[in-house]
Amino acid sequence: MFGAVIYGAGDVRFEERTDPTIIEPTDAVIRTVATCVCGSDLWRYRGIAPVNKPTPIGHEYVGIVEEVGDAVKNVKVGDFVVGGFTYSDNTCPVCRKGATANCQHGGGYDGCQAEKIRIPQADGTLVATPGMPDDDLVPSLLALSDVACTGWHAAVSGHVQPGDTVAVVGDGAVGLSAILASVQLGAGRVIAMSRHADRQKIARAFGATDIVEERGEEGMKKIQELTEGIGADVVLECVGTEGARQQAVDCLRPGGMIGVVGVPHGGIDIEQMFWGNKGIQGGVAPVRAYLEQLLQLVLERKIEPGKVFDLELPLSQVADAYKAMDERTATKVLLKP
Amino acid sequence: MFGAVIYGAGDVRFEERTDPTIIEPTDAVIRTVATCVCGSDLWRYRGIAPVNKPTPIGHEYVGIVEEVGDAVKNVKVGDFVVGGFTYSDNTCPVCRKGATANCQHGGGYDGCQAEKIRIPQADGTLVATPGMPDDDLVPSLLALSDVACTGWHAAVSGHVQPGDTVAVVGDGAVGLSAILASVQLGAGRVIAMSRHADRQKIARAFGATDIVEERGEEGMKKIQELTEGIGADVVLECVGTEGARQQAVDCLRPGGMIGVVGVPHGGIDIEQMFWGNKGIQGGVAPVRAYLEQLLQLVLERKIEPGKVFDLELPLSQVADAYKAMDERTATKVLLKP
CATH class of the missing domain: 3.40.50.720 (NAD(P)-binding Rossmann-like Domain)
Incomplete structure (x- = not known):
């Protein structure tokens, strides 16, 4: 599969990467429906935060479940899912307090600006929509992955x-x-x-x-x-x-x-x-703690957080997406594989 | 009248001071029933905060109203009153938000470890008890002036x-x-x-x-x-x-x-x-915002915040009160004129 890799300031490339697979029984692998560039990605793009080696980048996504590990119960192959920009088990003592961004078994992804993504702790991280959502809802559902919940x-x-x-x-x-x-x-x-x-x-x-x-x-x-x-x-x-x-x-x-x-x-x-x-x-937003409530508001079309996206590009043009956000010609860029 | 004056680290004296009088029509003058020493007074007593010149000290009190300015409506001569360790008009936009310690017309007192005290903004600062409270309630009423509300x-x-x-x-x-x-x-x-x-x-x-x-x-x-x-x-x-x-x-x-x-x-x-x-x-406690609720709890004997006082001395022995708190032989010392 292909995905974005940051090599250094101003240098994001769309290149072939190893296909993600199930590593832990609590994992899922999803096929990306939409992803995007975050303001926090720009810290590295602008050279303010260091890039020590070529690194897959991106942490926002909606997608279709392609494969699940044996322990996964809450989502199944074919589900349309959204998950937060950090993963969490949603069962540890910290998660039970609602602070899912600080989950004791949580962490970050291996680059979500990609055609496929491995989701650790799938049960605690992903929420499936009831059926396949209308296409025009995709930007708002994607926004729930980070920016709306943040x-x-x-x-x-x-x-x-x-x-x-x-x-x-x-x-x-x-x-x-x-x-x-x-x-x-x-x-x-x-x-x-x-x-x-x-x-x-x-x-x-x-x-x-x-x-x-x-x-x-x-x-x-x-x-x-x-x-x-x-x-x-x-x-x-x-x-x-x-x-x-x-x-x-x-x-x-x-x-x-x-x-x-x-x-x-x-x-x-x-x-x-x-x-x-x-x-x-x-601090870092506990997306999972807000996700179900906000998903409901989006599905009922009571809020439209996807309005923050004012440019859509093919994922293959991810470098242009960074450029547009860096130069402020776009507020936030949605990317589709 | 007599009151406490701090001269420097370790040096608090009980000495004759000018009797307070009504200066603004919003003032009251009270005769002190009880006052006390605060942990924050110890910063100067211990030489951590500077004392640039001999300064009247103390900011906690309960007392009997002796005189009120022409504009004072809420308390009258003879009332038993408690007020916070900062005064406030309780009507400015900041007070209306409950942040009375940051009142736009508020400030501190000219030494409350004294036989009499001038209370600026008396209407916004003082709360009178209904009738004369029982003697054994005095410590808890005094505690409301600072420590309980803080x-x-x-x-x-x-x-x-x-x-x-x-x-x-x-x-x-x-x-x-x-x-x-x-x-x-x-x-x-x-x-x-x-x-x-x-x-x-x-x-x-x-x-x-x-x-x-x-x-x-x-x-x-x-x-x-x-x-x-x-x-x-x-x-x-x-x-x-x-x-x-x-x-x-x-x-x-x-x-x-x-x-x-x-x-x-x-x-x-x-x-x-x-x-x-x-x-x-x-931050600094907005005593006035809590005072009525806590006063009610004290009068109903549902709380007894005065338990923090474990030593009582005559006001004339104020120097001993500082010594006891500095040396931690007392938690908090109540002083009676």
């Missing part, structure tokens, strides 16, 4: 309550998904911090009530103007840079909460947080 | 949910109060990290189900043994040192939450937090 996790970690004013830092696919999640959790006002017209449009479609284009101190002032001068009840930090983190702290009201899903690059001013009674929670 | 804030900030396993780092009066709060909020198991027999006794009286005497890695292992190997759902950090903060992170399960009320001296490992999906919230 945005959801930001809002849950920020403890968004009905009526809250929520500000979202970051207008990438995750930030946009965090807007959708905040609206679903009952936020009264959702402020998208975005300076890109195309992304603002998706933000509005997801339910953002206000757009703030300014950043830094100007951005903070704009948020304060919208919140009686005190800042947002909740800020969702969906970028990961130190600047974004500081923006979140500055835009938050005393006693408020930051939901964070941007992988941290830099620290946080814990004294400013303490004296302002400002909290922070978040 | 412990409560730790538990609220840690988002303690019914059934949770909560570990409390710090067995000072605040840590002990955090145990009481966790039990009241429905925690299923409350683990006190304490190595002092007298404090363990209070911890048990407040409802602690388990005591862990070990600290550091050994302490973490003991907590794990009690929690299926994963750590506590919530850890309440009631000390403020970097070691205590790290202890809290290490004893917390993935996806858990730290409630913090120890004034931070040192940073936090934000990467360890993120990858473990561990959150933190807290």
Whole structure:
């Protein structure tokens, strides 16, 4: 089979790889229906994170089950399945607390931007749709594999309550998904911090009530103007840079909460947080804990998280997908084998 | 009148001070019924925080209203009152969110270890009891001024949910109060990290189900043994040192939450937090937001937060009170004029 391999900064190749097989009895192998490129893949593509050797890449997928190990009970050959960007057994003490991204027997995949994928812990990771979904639902189902659940996790970690004013830092696919999640959790006002017209449009479609284009101190002032001068009840930090983190702290009201899903690059001013009674929670999204609820909302067409995909390419053009996202000519690129 | 003044490390004096008067129409002046020494006062007494000039000290009190400004409506001369260790108007946009410690018109007092105290923003700060309370309730009413509400804030900030396993780092009066709060909020198991027999006794009286005497890695292992190997759902950090903060992170399960009320001296490992999906919230306690609820519980004798006082001295012996707390011969000292 063929799949994407990253060789270094700016160098992703579509090349022949060994077909995945069942290794553990808890494994499944799926034939990919759709996959995509994640903002976090760009850390390596941009040379910010190292690439020590050619490495299969990608961690988002929907597909059809081709083969299952002897121990797999919850999915069967032919099922259309979606799974999270980390696998988990969904039975260990940590998973039972809902923190499936930190599963004691979890981990990452061997490159999902590929025609076939081995899924360890298939029973705890995959959820099958009832029957074959309509084609037009595929982008939203694929979004559940990471970006929609990661945005959801930001809002849950920020403890968004009905009526809250929520500000979202970051207008990438995750930030946009965090807007959708905040609206679903009952936020009264959702402020998208975005300076890109195309992304603002998706933000509005997801339910953002206000757009703030300014950043830094100007951005903070704009948020304060919208919140009686005190800042947002909740800020969702969906970028990961130190600047974004500081923006979140500055835009938050005393006693408020930051939901964070941007992988941290830099620290946080814990004294400013303490004296302002400002909290922070978040991390790698426990997709499996949210998957069934969000899948239901997608199947009932109550949410359409797939709107974050604004470009579709054949998987063989995966290098162009990286280029488009790196140059911001696309928000998120869907790839089909 | 007489009151306590700190001159430097180890040097607290009981001396004559100017009688407080009404300065703003929103002020009240109270005659102190009881006051006490706080763990946070010890930072200066121990020379860790600087004392630049002789400074009146103390911030906890219950008393009888002696005089009110023209604008004061909620309390009247003769009322028995309790107020928080910071004053707040309880009407500004921040207070309306419940974050009264961060009130836009709030601040601290001019030394409450004194015979009389000026209370700015009396309407927003003070709560009167219905009639004169029984003498034996005074310690618990005084505890509401800081320590009981600070412990409560730790538990609220840690988002303690019914059934949770909560570990409390710090067995000072605040840590002990955090145990009481966790039990009241429905925690299923409350683990006190304490190595002092007298404090363990209070911890048990407040409802602690388990005591862990070990600290550091050994302490973490003991907590794990009690929690299926994963750590506590919530850890309440009631000390403020970097070691205590790290202890809290290490004893917390993935996806858990730290409630913090120890004034931070040192940073936090934000990467360890993120990858473990561990959150933190807290700060200076918004006493006014909790005061009415907790006052009711005290008056109904459903809680007895005053148990943290294990020594009572005349206010004139305030220097001995500091010495006793510094040397840990007392957990918390109550002072009566």
